[in-house]
Amino acid sequence: xxxxxxxxxxxxxxxxxxxxxxxxxxxxxxxxxxxxxxxxxxxxxxxxxxxxxxxxxxxxxxxxxxxxxxxxxxxxxxxxxxxxxxxxxxxxxxxxxxxxxxxxxxxxxxxxxxxxxxxxxxxxxxxxxxxxxxxxxxxxxxxxxxxxxxxxxxxxxxxxxxxxxxxxxxxxxxxxxxxxxxxxxxxxxxxxxxxxxxxxxxxxxxxxxxxxxxxxxxxxxxxxxxxxxxxxxxxxxxxx
Amino acid sequence: xxxxxxxxxxxxxxxxxxxxxxxxxxxxxxxxxxxxxxxxxxxxxxxxxxxxxxxxxxxxxxxxxxxxxxxxxxxxxxxxxxxxxxxxxxxxxxxxxxxxxxxxxxxxxxxxxxxxxxxxxxxxxxxxxxxxxxxxxxxxxxxxxxxxxxxxxxxxxxxxxxxxxxxxxxxxxxxxxxxxxxxxxxxxxxxxxxxxxxxxxxxxxxxxxxxxxxxxxxxxxxxxxxxxxxxxxxxxxxxx
Numbered sequence: 406x407x408x409x410x411x412x413x414x415x416x417x418x419x420x421x422x423x424x425x426x427x428x429x430x431x432x433x434x435x436x437x438x439x440x441x442x443x444x445x446x447x448x449x450x451x452x453x454x455x456x457x458x459x460x461x462x463x464x465x466x467x468x469x470x471x472x473x474x475x476x477x478x479x480x481x482x483x484x485x486x487x488x489x490x491x492x493x494x495x496x497x498x499x500x501x502x503x504x505x506x507x508x509x510x511x512x513x514x515x516x517x518x519x520x521x522x523x524x525x526x527x528x529x530x531x532x533x534x535x536x537x538x539x540x541x542x543x544x545x546x547x548x549x550x551x552x553x554x555x556x557x558x559x560x561x562x563x564x565x566x567x568x569x570x571x572x573x574x575x576x577x578x579x580x581x582x583x584x585x586x587x588x589x590x591x592x593x594x595x596x597x598x599x600x601x602x603x604x605x606x607x608x609x610x611x612x613x614x615x616x617x618x619x620x621x622x623x624x625x626x627x628x629x630x631x632x633x634x635x636x637x638x639x640x641x642x643x644x645x
Numbered sequence: 646x647x648x649x650x651x652x653x654x655x656x657x658x659x660x661x662x663x664x665x666x667x668x669x670x671x672x673x674x675x676x677x678x679x680x681x682x683x684x685x686x687x688x689x690x691x692x693x694x695x696x697x698x699x700x701x702x703x704x705x706x707x708x709x710x711x712x713x714x715x716x717x718x719x720x721x722x723x724x725x726x727x728x729x730x731x732x733x734x735x736x737x738x739x740x741x742x743x744x745x746x747x748x749x750x751x752x753x754x755x756x757x758x759x760x761x762x763x764x765x766x767x768x769x770x771x772x773x774x775x776x777x778x779x780x781x782x783x784x785x786x787x788x789x790x791x792x793x794x795x796x797x798x799x800x801x802x803x804x805x806x807x808x809x810x811x812x813x814x815x816x817x818x819x820x821x822x823x824x825x826x827x828x829x830x831x832x833x834x835x836x837x838x839x840x841x842x843x844x845x846x847x848x849x850x851x852x853x854x855x856x857x858x859x860x861x862x863x864x865x866x867x868x869x870x871x872x873x874x875x876x877x878x879x880x881x882x883x884x885x
Contacts, residue, residue: 516870519868519869519870519873522865522866523867525863620880622764623762623763623764623883623885626763626790626793627763629760630760632870636876637877640860
């Protein structure tokens with residue numbers, strides 16, 4: 406049993422919480438049984454650090470409560486922490502893509518990923534300035550669904566060009582010149598761009614988009630949380 | 646200008662961040678221009694503490710940056726903090742009520758309040774064990790919409806009894822024995838109960854409910870974030 410916080414493996418785990426180191430190592434950690442199981446099922450679980458033995462068919466290191474506490478980002482320390490490898494990103498997209506342009510809140514992005522899978526969207530694309538997809542809060546908000554749907558980080562301007570030449574209908578979200586979401590042709594290949602929480606879609610991305618979707622709201626409150634707006638659009642347009 | 650963190654008024658503001666003291670004083674604070682303006686428009690702004698003069702027609706105390714920093718809960722310290730009085734709770738409900746049973750995350754509840762107003766729901770009811778409605782994160786997630794819709798904290802079991810005797814259709818949220826949300830009679834008086842993030846609707850509340858709504862999802866992910874589920878239901882059933 407590892408009881409020292411200065412153990413090399415434990416120091417390595419702590420470093421894995423740093424986004425830059427994470428990217429160099431192509432590994433990330435998850436906390437708690439639910440996420441460890443989701444990682445196992447997705448075939449990305451490499452090893453676990455736990456208070457107890459388990460049957461997750463990978464190396465399990467027994468560690469003390471205080472060691473787990475020293476690694477954990479959570480208030481209530483989990484029984485188990487898993488080390489996972491980065492998930493391969495697929496470049497052949499499906500028919501229903503949600504694109505996030507500089508969306509920053511990990512809770513919002515995680516929630517959008519969860520809804521995308523629930524409503525039959527095929528891919529979630531993050532702009533390079535959006536939050537890191539292996540952010541701990543994002544993974545938790547996605548309930549581990551990040552492991553079950555294609556989530557890609559890329560230059561979304563290039564992507565939009567490609568999608569348009571591949572006959573996707575690429576939509577922004579804007580009441581002005583917008584189509585009510587329940588009148589959009591669902592049978593087409595669709596990509597929908599959602600903007601930053603405060604500032605919306607950036608100007609250079611907006612200039613590439615010629616169609617907009619809106620969601621009908623009351624005059625009393627015209628704006629929605631971005632994860633709610635994205636979820637309603639995917640609820641209406643997804644292949645669920 | 647107040648420059649001392651030990652000033653009695655500043656000490657009072659800091660105490661107002663405590664839920665118990667907040668309830669005794671029937672006052673709460675908001676941070677930043679957007680929320681202060683929303684409070685002003687709702688007629689609940691009592692006084693402000695700010696780096697600059699303003700024309701908000703209430704007492705404004707000039708304070709130093711470090712004093713604001715000592716009060717603020719945020720990483721980026723706001724220019725202005727407002728003291729507001731509690732909002733009156735109306736007991737005559739409208740036709741579309743969303744009821745939250747032990748919903749704990751302030752971001753979820755704030756987001757639900759924002760969506761309720763956007764989709765023409767009339768009232769949001771919090772069970773007594775849900776998060777405090779004047780929680781700072783809740784108010785921010787609601788974007789101040791908390792001030793523009795009737796939000797009531799009460800014993801929801803008593804309320805459900807009353808609503809049923811007043812001919813409301815009271816729905817829980819459950820796939821089993823559920824009606825697809827897009828097949829629910831929207832013209833009726835409707836109350837929808839949403840449960841806790843982890844455990845759902847509590848057993849004693851469930852026993853009072855005889856109808857359920859579900860949202861169609863893919864087999865790959867059957868559960869949604871509670872604020873997403875509530876928002877889709879309100880989108881489908883609201884009077885927007």
